[in-house]
Amino acid sequence: ILHPIDKTKLFFCPGQTIKLEIILSKQDFQVGEEMLLVCKATKEGEMTWHKGGEEIDDEDIVSKLDYTTSKLLIKKASLSDGGTYTCKFESDDGHKADAQSVIYVYEGPSFHGTTTYHEFLEGADGMVPCLVTGRPAVDITWLKDGELIPSTPGVRVRKMSDNTLHIEKVKRSDAGTYICQAQIRGRAIYKQLPVSVVANAPPTVHIREEVKKVIAGPETNVSLLCLVDGLPKPNITWTLILRPIEADPSRHVFNSDHSQLTIQSVVRDDFGEYVCTAKNKIAENSATFMLHVFEPPEVFISEDQHSVNVGERVSVSCNVTGHPQPELHWINKRRDVAATKEGEMTWHKGGEEIDDEDIVSKLDYTTSKLLIKKASLSDGGTYTCKFESDDGHKADAQSVIYVYEGPSFHGTTTYHEFLEGADGMVPCLVTGRPAVDITWLKDGELIPSTQGSSFKIYNTRSLEHLLTFHYNLDDFGEYVCTAKNKIAENSATFMLHVFAQPGPPHYLTVTPGPTSVLFTLKTFPINGGAPIKSFVLQWRKSATDKWEETVVAASIDILAITNLKPYTKYTVRMAAMNDVGQGQFSMENTVRTEGKRNHMHPKGEPDSPALTTSQAVVEGNSFSVPLQQIENGGSPLLYFDVQYEQDTEESERKTLRLPSDANIVSLKDLSFGSDYHLEVRAVNANGSSIPAMFNFTIAEQPGVLPLSFYVSSRMTKGTVVGIVILIFLLVFLAVDATCCYRNRCGLLMAVAGKL
Known part of the structure; x- marks a missing residue:
């Protein structure tokens, strides 16, 4: 990519400006690189290239691209190619211009034979050379952690006149990576070489305790700490009486660098001299620990448990050991026995000491015996043999005696x-x-x-x-x-x-009666072990209704639900009751009641007539609906009682009687635009039925529209606004005329004055 980076000259002519510039990618070129300069003018003319005052006329170097552009190309730059290049321009009409660019050619810098890794012993002097070549002259600097190392004499870490890095009395903090930086003098061209410096130190070993004393036991852990220093980091090994210690995870545990040895669950065999040895490539060092292991008194029982039947004999022996070996001192015998660790041995059960000499006896200085000649149930339990030495060490062991007996109720x-x-x-x-x-x-x-x-x-x-x-x-x-x-x-x-509660009634028959339902049982339900005393009879009209119920004694011959509505469909069920409670209900049955009857009229009232409302017809102010009678109650119909009225408060109910064989209800001369309510009853010798009801509407009279229609259709919002504006204008004219007549003011007066 070429960039105009040097001088540009502008020449002003009448009506125009000449611009000349040299375009190149960079100013610094390494020996052997391709060097390209392009000279471009804003007007056609002749261009020539010059260096050091002399024209460059080599066609392999200089070439014309077009009438406004020329290039200078050196395929492999050399140190002699550096300098000031001038592009001169002359137009056909005699106008001249020139532009200059300074080019730098360099070689290197290069590091040859420079060692990049050095090791020094702590406290010694270290010299780190940096061998660099390059042309023109190369400046050498040293850096560490991004900071420049000075060349001031007397400074501990400094750059020497021959560019060598001098470290006086090497410290551990001097270790790290140093950067040797070589830069072409006066230019931003440089290279860096990382050099590693390592500080070494022989191992040193320090210990805090040369002697440790512990008591052996499963809960006893001891740690031996070896404080080691040195560079490189020393490798640490442990030996016990000239034998290596293997890392057994169950007992011998080392930390990550093996500087600490932890012995878990210390035993007697762990005593001895432990040697911690630290070694690196510089030297080796070691330190010695002495570990003393003592065993506290320990009590052993001949058997952990005994099983005997009631009346049998049982005995348990108790022995005490330790390091040094303890001997028993029997307080209750009042005897003094010479021993390395005197003490007292006792037997306990349930937290209380057993001091019966017929049960507890001494066999020798380290053994005691517990004897039960005839075991009873109360002798069963846990027995503890306890030892306490004069210096306060305690030990105990337990034995469980099981005394068996067969089961009894x-x-x-x-x-x-x-x-x-x-x-x-x-x-x-x-x-x-x-x-x-x-x-x-x-x-x-x-x-x-x-x-x-x-x-x-x-x-x-x-x-x-x-x-x-x-x-x-x-x-x-x-x-x-x-x-x-x-x-x-x-x-x-x-x-x-x-x-139990009774079972559900299975063999049940349900029959309709006059405003009632009758229940008949072929056999009683399972009574659950207690006599059935009553029955629960339930009924409802629809599945959304709550069940209603009545309780009837089981001794009554007729089980019935009474006082129901005539000719009405009900869902019924039955459940039996005993002293335990109410049993399960029977299957649900659906039944339709009959009409009302009494002893004077064994036959009942008729059912409600059926109106086929889907076929109802409204013509003008007439209405008709088909009529049908399904159930007459056992007696012939006498007539149909028809009553109808307008759905208003002041309306009067009208009555119409139709013959028993009528099949349609027809009403005429009804009021237009009115709602009506219709009731039809069937009548026989026993009375009238429940009415069949229907509501219908007579439409408005054709061709006659109500006043509201005219108001609503003609008095639109625009009409209302127009009327309001008209009223406003009339009021305004009246007020203005009054003002003009009385006070000679207002709009009318102004118009009259102009006229």
Whole structure:
């Protein structure tokens, strides 16, 4: 990419300006690089290139691109190609111009034979040379961490006159990366060479404790710390009495650099001399620890546990050991025994000391014995042999004595009564040692206690084994609680009687009656173990209604729901009740009641007439709707009673009687634009039916529009606005005329004056 980077000259002529410029990519070229300069003018003319006052006429270097452009190309630049280049221009009409550009050609800088890695011993002097070549002259500087290293004499870290970096009495902080920077003098051309300097130091080892004393035990951990210094970082090894220590994760744990050894769960064999050795390529150093390991008194029992039956003999021995070996000192015997670690051994049960000499006896200075000649249930438990030395060290061991006895039942009730659905418990109170295993059987079959079973078996206070469940009729029967341990087996039998709510009525017949529904049972429902005392009868008209109900004694011969509406469809159902509660309902039945009857008229009133409203017709101010009678109540119809009225407060109801064989209701001379309410009743000798009702509307009279129509259609918003403006103008003219006549003022007066 070429850029105009040097002088540009402008020449002014009448009516025009000449501009001349040299375009090049950069000013600094390395030896061997291609060097291109382009001279461009804004007017046609001749161009020539000059250097040092002499014209360059070599056609391999200078070439004309067009009448306004010339280029100078040197394919491989040399140091002699540097200098000032001038482009001279002369137009056809004699106008001249020139432009200049200074070109720099350099070689290097290059690093030859410079070592980039140096190691020095801490405290010694270090010399780091930097060998650089380049032309023209090259300036050398040293940097560390972005900061320039001075060349001032006497400074500890400085640049020498021969460009060597001098480090006096090397410190660890002197380690790092140094930059040797070589720059072409006077130009922004430079190269950098990273040089690594490492400071070494022989290992040193320091310890805080030369001797450590610990007591062996599973909870005892000891750490040996070896403080090591040196560069490079020393490798640390540990030895114990001239043998290496392997890193056993279970006992010997090292930290990340092995400077700390932790011995876990110290044992007697861990005592001895531990040597920490630090070594790097410079030297080796070491330090020694002495670890003393003592064993506290430890008590051992001949057997951890004993199992005996009631009345059998049992004995337990207790022995004490330690390092140095302890000896027992029996306080209750009042004897002084020479020992390296005197102390007292005692037996305890339930936190209390056993001091009965018939049970506790001494065998020798380190052993004691516990003897129970005839074991009872109360002898079972945990026995502790305790040792306490005169210097305060304590130890103990335990032995568990199990005294066994076969299972036996206590205070168990063998007959139980429950209501179906209730949660009940059947206790089986058992004692025995070891703990007894309880199993329950019903009618000879094992009762499961797994999840999902209605039975649940669990223990309470270690004695009560309870069978619990949600009772139903199938749970009636014989239950056996069997208790078993390794001594013996025993059983107890229970009888359960379950009372339940009655079952649903299955063989049920539902028949309609006069404003009633009759229920007939072929057989009574299952009574649930208790007599059925009453029945619950429920009814409703639709699924969205609440159930209504009545309770009828089971001893009544006729089960019926009375006082219902005639000729109405109901959904009914029945449930039985006993002392436990109400049973399940029967299947729902749908039934339609009959009309009202009494002893004077065994036949009933007619059903409501049916109006076929989908075929109703309105013609002008006449209305008609088809009529049909489905149920006459067992007696012939006498007539149809028709009543209708306008849907207004002051309207008067009108009555019309139609013959019994009429099949249409026809109304004439009705009022236009009115709503009407129609009621039709069927009448026989027993009375009238519930009315059939219908609402209809007579439209407005054709061709006659109400006043509101005219107002609404003609008095538009624009009309109203026009009327308001007209009224305003009339009022304005009246006021202005008055002003003109009386006071000779106003608009009219002004117009008259101009005229």
